[in-house]
Amino acid sequence: MDLASDGSLKSVFWADGRARSAYSQFGDVLVFDVTYRTNHFRLPFAPFVGVNHHRQSILFGAALLEDETEGTFIWLFEQFLNCMFHKQPLTIITDQDGAMRNAIRKIFCNTRHRLCAWHINKHVIEHLIPIIPYMQILEKVTPTGRRRYYWVKVYLKDCFTTGMTTSGRSESMNSYFDGYVNSNTMLNDFVKQYDKAVESRRNKEADEDFRTLESHAMPLTNYPIEKQVGMLYTRNLFEIFKSEWRKSFDCIHKTNNKGDNFVEYLVVRHSLDVNHWRIVNYLSSGDISIKCSCCKFEMEGILCKHILYIVRKKNLEVIPEKYFLPRWTINARYKGNMSKTLVGSSELIGAPPSPLGMWSVQRKFTIALEACRTSPMDMKLLESLLDNYIDKVGSKRPNERVTNPEEDGSEKDRPSLVFVNDQCRMTVRDPATLAKNKGRPPLMKRMQSGLELAAKAKKQKTCRTCNEKGHNSSGCSQRKAKAVEALSTSNDF
16 A cells, blocks of 8 residues: 555556456466546556456456556566565566556566557548558558567567467456446545445356356267366366367468478368468377467367367377466366475475465465364364374474574575554545546546447438438428428419
């Protein structure tokens, strides 16, 4: 929370334990966007959005910002990393805001930044298509300029995006809050309504988890590969796999190059010309390795139809495990080892536990407590285990529990997270003034773009009498004038 000198609110960021747990599992791709008119003080609302194992939008946290300057974005991204154990995402997708881009470059140093493809195409259609044909635009814009690395597809084939190319995930999440908050919502009510919206979203995720755990995948064929994939992927991801598997039956190939343990194939769908051939490299020495020039697996984490076609032609009964990303499996949520995922090898044996390790243990204890809530026998078992642990460890003195004394001297210099006690209370004043933002103007209706105005003009009626748009012949003023003139002429005779 960022406060002014008089105690009034400037900016605030929040994330609960469920959001932090979700980020540890699905925080490889982050979508960030800012929306407006969600509260009484016009503070821009900035949610951090990702994709879960069902390809549903999921919230990692949110913020209300004072403004949209570079300094505010730097403060927000620093708070986000501190909350998420300094784990940076692989990719972040945003719009073309310059202040946001500069802040990302300074804070997310190891993250690939990608611009929203929808906004790029929208600007091309609105501003450049009437002047220059689209192919000439690509020829003139693509070869030069640093920004091509942010949006041109050929430069992003090694950029993992889980299949997202636009910030539409964030915008759809913003629209999801429309039924809960509006421009008249006060800040104290905003947080309550936010919790209700998030809870509704999480219930949908739980429904998909139940569908995956309690149903069987319906394969298209009797190939063992489909059975393997159906047991690992969630139902939504299995449907995506089936779509690629179905398309693989329409493909043909020819051998382009061949070696001892290496074969290069050209694969394409029927009736497509040579420009659509995709190069598939198959390496059979040691672990089987397959790579396609379309780079669908590198960008989305799902095998493409070209690779699946070669897998079927090679009569492989199983796909190597390295081609199944854990984030797309049901194990990502329920059977993953949180301590291995979060702590990793940096947690030295004998060193005092870090806040991250303690939080991981606390999460496991919460899961155990929920599991035995309805069973007295299980509750007694958990209680006996805790009693045994307390009898064994609780009687030790504090200095006996640290097996590596050298860590005592460096404990002060070790960066740690600050956990706020739930009983802590502070008084925060409302923002002193209404926030000034870059977004939607203070009107009841947003300004329409040139593309929308052009589409609206095409739908206008055309008068058959005067050939003008905007009215029909029954309401044409010229037709009425001619009728009056003809009536007066007839009266003269």
